[in-house]
Amino acid sequence: MLGLAAGLAGLAAIWWFLVRGGTGPLTALILGGLGGLAMQRGRFCLLCLTRDFVRGGDPRGLLAVLAALATGLLGYLVVLTNWLPNPAGPGLPPDAHVGPVSWVLVVAGLSFGTGMVLSGACIAGHLYRLGEGSSRAPVSLLGAATGFGLGFATWPSLYDTTLREAPVVWLPHHLGYTGSAALALALLAAAAWPLLRRLPARPARAAAPDAATLLRAVFVQRWPAWSGGVLVGLLGAVAYLRDEPLGVTAALGGAARWVGTAQGWLPARIGGLDGFAGCATAPDAVGGNLVFVLGLVAASLAAASLAGQFSLARSSARQQLQSLAGGVLMGWGAMTALGCTIGVLLSGVMAGALSGWVFGAAVLAAVWGGLWLTRPRTGQA
Numbered sequence: 001m002l003g004l005a006a007g008l009a010g011l012a013a014i015w016w017f018l019v020r021g022g023t024g025p026l027t028a029l030i031l032g033g034l035g036g037l038a039m040q041r042g043r044f045c046l047l048c049l050t051r052d053f054v055r056g057g058d059p060r061g062l063l064a065v066l067a068a069l070a071t072g073l074l075g076y077l078v079v080l081t082n083w084l085p086n087p088a089g090p091g092l093p094p095d096a097h098v099g100p101v102s103w104v105l106v107v108a109g110l111s112f113g114t115g116m117v118l119s120g121a122c123i124a125g126h127l128y129r130l131g132e133g134s135s136r137a138p139v140s141l142l143g144a145a146t147g148f149g150l151g152f153a154t155w156p157s158l159y160d161t162t163l164r165e166a167p168v169v170w171l172p173h174h175l176g177y178t179g180s181a182a183l184a185l186a187l188l189a190a191a192a193w194p195l196l197r198r199l200p201a202r203p204a205r206a207a208a209p210d211a212a213t214l215l216r217a218v219f220v221q222r223w224p225a226w227s228g229g230v231l232v233g234l235l236g237a238v239a240y241l242r243d244e245p246l247g248v249t250a251a252l253g254g255a256a257r258w259v260g261t262a263q264g265w266l267p268a269r270i271g272g273l274d275g276f277a278g279c280a281t282a283p284d285a286v287g288g289n290l291v292f293v294l295g296l297v298a299a300s301l302a303a304a305s306l307a308g309q310f311s312l313a314r315s316s317a318r319q320q321l322q323s324l325a326g327g328v329l330m331g332w333g334a335m336t337a338l339g340c341t342i343g344v345l346l347s348g349v350m351a352g353a354l355s356g357w358v359f360g361a362a363v364l365a366a367v368w369g370g371l372w373l374t375r376p377r378t379g380q381a
Helices: 002-021 023-042 046-056 060-083 103-119 123-130 136-163 171-196 211-219 225-242 250-262 287-306 317-337 341-351 354-373
Strands: none
Touching: 023 123, 023 225, 023 287, 046 060, 046 103, 046 123, 046 354, 060 171, 060 225, 060 341, 103 136, 103 317, 103 354, 123 136, 123 287, 123 317, 123 341, 136 250, 136 317, 225 341, 250 287, 250 317, 317 341, 341 354
């Protein structure tokens, strides 16, 4: 109960501190709290969900990711058709995560996916696991901050040689809203079809649950994977409508950039970086994202404590080194791709960005390959 009390007290303190700042910070806090609840109760981490399928043959986690993408895509469609009725014009949707597409994005995705396998979770996964008492999460996030610093250092050369001329492809520009949505939904359906065929048989229908059973299902038991996915997709659309695109790395990247600039390791201005959409990394542009992240962690702490899943887990020195190395790879990949699996993959695909699909494919390839290479071998001593 100590963790629950701390989580609720944290949310209350953040709310009290921010109500004077208007509806923006409060909206970010509420969205972060709901995001933390959905991720913790639904175990919404791309690595975990992919591992369930690769090593255990359970497709429900990957179907949850596809459900999140489909739900958010339809929500974005409603928002965008009202904000920008004619997608054929020269402009891009405001603040949407539509980034440059090149070999750099592919390498960033491979780096991020490899870092996920090494550290044991994506950045969003480590944030909600902070609320569960993970000892690997702080080390992984420290590594990610270091990786962001390395990303800022390598960005100028990548920008001058490749990213300056790389195409920024927003699919509705070329296919219209209807064509873009139809193509995206067809791809998601094609990915879902073989997974649906591997779903386990449904158990016999049980009697109608009583109130105690329902409360336990909501606050103690893990949620069905699809419910967490649908809620994350809805949050993605609402976040874009009310605040900013869903993402969890802007505050971390902004802090790393501030430290690097203050210490003289990074220049005050990094050419081309702030001209691209994505998870903001300017030190003065991360306030809302910081509130979102704090709400996410506090809600995860409260949810984990209420379910009896809060535990200060220990990890070995080898695991901590892997967490640090994986965090560095994730941080470099997230900075170079202008976001992580939440900001680039989810928010990008929802907005109709080709960059979201390319980054997602690269991340999934690295995760799939990493999980296969590190799978337990039968017959080993």
